[in-house]
Amino acid sequence: MKTLELRNLAKTYFDPYAGSHVTAVHDVSLDVQQGDFVSVVGPSGCGKTTILNMVAGFIPHSGGEILLNGKAISGPGPERGVVFQSFALFPWKTVLDNVGFGPKMRGVPKAERDRIAHEYLELAGLSHAANRYPNELSGGMQQRVGVVRALANNPEVLLMDEPFASVDAQTRMTLQEELTRIWQERRPTVIFITHDVAEAVFLANRVVVLSKGRVLDEVEVALPRPRVWDDLIEDETFKRLSAHVLHMVRSA
Amino acid sequence: MQRDVSALQPRWLTRGLASAGGAAMFVAPLLALVLIWAIAVPLFDINPRVFPSVAAVAGAAMESIRDGSLIEHIGASLLRVGLGTLIGIVTAVPLGIAMGVSPAVSTFLTPLFRFFSVLAGIAWIPIATLWFGYGFGAIIFVIFNAVFFVVAYNTLLGVSTIPLTLRNAAASLGAGRWALLTEVLLPGALPNIVTGIRTGLGFAWRGLIAAEMIATNVGLGYMLFVARDFYRTEVIILGMIVIGAIWLLIDRLLLVPLERSTIERWGMVRRA
Known part of the structure; x- marks a missing residue:
């Protein structure tokens, strides 16, 4: 079943420095099935974050359609959860209240949303940090909170915008493994934006390669799960797929 | 070692x-x-008409405490500053937030608010007495004025510095306009609002003393001003000490703990 459909999506905006209109996204069409995990990879300036911002409803699109379960989206909404590169946790709320924010907005009573928040914190191995404030946590822990905060709201689709780009390399690998584990347990529909080819292949069922605002190619990733780096780093299929995607990204 | x-x-003992x-x-x-x-x-055998001795000031303190006049002056001043500040905060915060939400409006109004922040307080006394007459109304207006512009400006500044991603995050988690206001804009602007209240109260306290010298017959400012007519330097110095001490108490017992319990806990400003 199709959850998300992008039909000839385009974005043109006026660049005051260039003094002219710039097209960031030309003509992107993409289908995402329910429970699928799709990575969108491309060099910086390829339009990948612009696409995510349009799907999230943060910026309007200038052409084409964005359909969620067959209905056109307008503005941001809780059915599209977002994980931000900058984490975007509320500094004045405890970890528990950050994760319980979505349920609170739905009108879930305090006791019930605390139960939901605790459940998701346990999923991310963060139960001990429930009553701490975001600034007391490491970057990796903050982004774990960011991920489960979005998941706790039960979104139809989870939009992740280079979420692990600002944590150190070791933490990033751990977070990637945890994400694949959580995805297997909960099966959310995920669109994952990244410029890191290995990350895109490691996480996804399908990698969409983007270049200059257009879809260059889509690559199926039929690697078995659960995926762990210690196995995949030596895996021939993983190496071949990564190399294939990398060549496309670099030649683009 | x-x-x-x-x-x-x-x-607890260490602390x-x-x-x-x-x-x-x-x-x-x-x-x-x-x-x-x-x-x-x-x-240096200083003439008491120029500067009083410690004993004379202590004596004046005892006397004014015994006859109840000091408490009366302090009470009148605190009531005025409390009421004026309350009105100032209650009106300035919503206005500051409303203006801060729109970048265009906030850019347009910022110079205006900086201008009036500088003028806040004392400079308004003459026109306030023309508008409200001598008495309670004029003094409340001066205090309100001192607090209002500084708090509104700082609130506006606070709201406009909240990262856009936080607003986007709230919206994508289902926050409507009201929730955005109470859950994001208000707490996000709180560090600036507290700074504004601290600055505004400082202006208000000074404005109050000045206004009381001119526009009333009770209060600390009045106490100082009348004592001058009788060369009672010990009462003037007593009044000055009380004015300074009350301000330090307000700042350290009210405003500093407020900052500590919220903002510093959130890591939004670092303690100097």
Whole structure:
């Protein structure tokens, strides 16, 4: 079943420095099935974050359609959860209240949303940090909170915008493994934006390669799960797929 | 070898000693000033009409406490500053947030608010007495004015510095307009709002004293001004000490703890 459909999506905006209109996204069409995990990879300036911002409803699109379960989206909404590169946790709320924010907005009573928040914190191995404030946590822990905060709201689709780009390399690998584990347990529909080819292949069922605002190619990733780096780093299929995607990204 | 004292003491004691030490460090220079004063007045045989002795000020304090006049003046001043500040905050915060939400409006209004922030308080006294007559109304207006522009400007600044991603995050989690206001904009702007209240209250307190000299017949400012007519320097100095002491108490017992319990806990400003 199709959850998300992008039909000839385009974005043109006026660049005051260039003094002219710039097209960031030309003509992107993409289908995402329910429970699928799709990575969108491309060099910086390829339009990948612009696409995510349009799907999230943060910026309007200038052409084409964005359909969620067959209905056109307008503005941001809780059915599209977002994980931000900058984490975007509320500094004045405890970890528990950050994760319980979505349920609170739905009108879930305090006791019930605390139960939901605790459940998701346990999923991310963060139960001990429930009553701490975001600034007391490491970057990796903050982004774990960011991920489960979005998941706790039960979104139809989870939009992740280079979420692990600002944590150190070791933490990033751990977070990637945890994400694949959580995805297997909960099966959310995920669109994952990244410029890191290995990350895109490691996480996804399908990698969409983007270049200059257009879809260059889509690559199926039929690697078995659960995926762990210690196995995949030596895996021939993983190496071949990564190399294939990398060549496309670099030649683009 | 360095001994770890903290390991030998219970935590509350360590903390109590630290804050007692902090208070002592704060009071010590003030006590030194009093000491110099106590020595200098008899040493140089200063005329009491120019500057009173410590004993004379202490005597004036005892007298004004006994006859109840000091409490009356303090009460009148605190009531005015409390009421004016309350009205100022209650009107300035919503307005500041409303203006801060729109970048265009906030850019347009910022110079205006900076202009009126500078004018806040004392400069308004003459026109306030023309508008409201001599008395309560004029003084409340001056205090309100001192608080209003500074708090509104700082609120506007606070709202406009909240990262866009936080607003986007709230919206994508289902926050509507009201939730955005109460859950994101208000707490996000709180560090600036508290700064605004601290600055505004400082302006208001000074404005109050000045206004009371001109526009009323009770209050600390009035007490100072009337004492001048009778060459009662000991009452003037007593009033000045009370004015300064009350401000320090308000700041350290009310505003600083407010900052500590919220903003610093959130890591939004670092303690200097």
